[in-house]
Amino acid sequence: MELRRPRLADKEAVLEMMEEFEQTQSAHDGGFWDVENFVYEEWLESNQNHEMGINLPEGWVPDIQLVAFAKDGKAVGFLNLRLRLNDYLLEEGGHIGYSIRPSERGKGYAKESLRQGLQIAKEKNIHRALVTCSTENPASRAVILANGGELEDVRNGTERYG
Template sequence: MSFHREWADSGEDMIPWFIKKDPSNFPAMVQDLATASVGEGLPEGWVPDSAFWLVNHENRVLGAVSIRHQLTELLMNSGGHIGYGIRPSERRKGYATKLLQLALQEAKKLHIDRALVVCDAWNTGSEKTICNNGGIPDLDCIEEDGNVIKRFWITVE
C-alpha cells in the first residue's frame, strides 16, 4: 500500500501499468495479473505479460516490472518488452539496474532473445539503467504527442 500511495502522491506517471491498480485487495490484484500472464481476459490489442516486484530484506516494495511476452506494432514502436519503475524515494540507489537485470533473466525464460526497452528521451536515469544492462541504442526514435521515446535492444543471455 505504501508503494502505491507514495507513487500516487508524487503525481508522476505510474510505470509499469499494473501499479496503477488499487492494491487494497491484493490477492484479487495478483489473481488478475496471473490471469493476464497467460493471456486471459486481456483488453483488445494487449499481450500476455508477467508482473514482478522488487522487494528488499524488510519486505519493502522498491519497484516493479512488467515483461511483455511478445510485441504488437504499438509495443514495437514505443512500449517495448519491459517496463519498470522504482518508487520515488528509492531512486538513484542502483535498484533500477538490478530490477532490469532480474527482468532480463525472466525474459530469457520466456524465450525472448532480444529485448526492446524504451525510455523517454529526457529520462537520463532510465537510459543509464538500460545501457548498464547492455542496451544498444536503436537509430529510430519515436515521437508521441511531442514526447521523444528512445529505443534500446538488449541481447538476452
C-alpha cells in the same frame, strides 16, 4: 534485491508502495492498477490471468507483473515483462516497463530490476528484449545502457534499445 511475482503476503508492502506512487503523482511504468476500484487480491488474480493471456484488456499482450523487494522486504519498484509485442509496444513500450518508488530512486534498484527482468525474459525465450525510454529520461537511459542496451533508433521521442 529480489524481483518476483507479488504474493498475498506482500499486500501491505505493495499497497504502501502504490500509495507513494499515487501521493507523489509519479509515473508507475511497469505497474498497472485501477486506483478507484483497487482490491489487492483481485489484482493478484488479474496478474495471473494476464500472464496466461486470459481476460486481457483491449490492446494488451500476455505479461508477467513483477515487484522488486529490498532485502528488508520493502517493495521498491515494479517491472512488467510483456511476453510478446504488438504494434504499439514495438514503437513505444517494448518488452519491459519498470519504475522505482520515488523514495528509493538513485540506489541502484532500477539497474538491478532491469538486470533480473532481462534474465527472466531470456528464460521465456525473449533473447533480444526491446527496452524503451523517453528521450527526456536520462536516468532510465543510463539504466538501460548499464544493462548492455544498444540504441537501435529514436521514434517520436522514444529511444529504442535492443
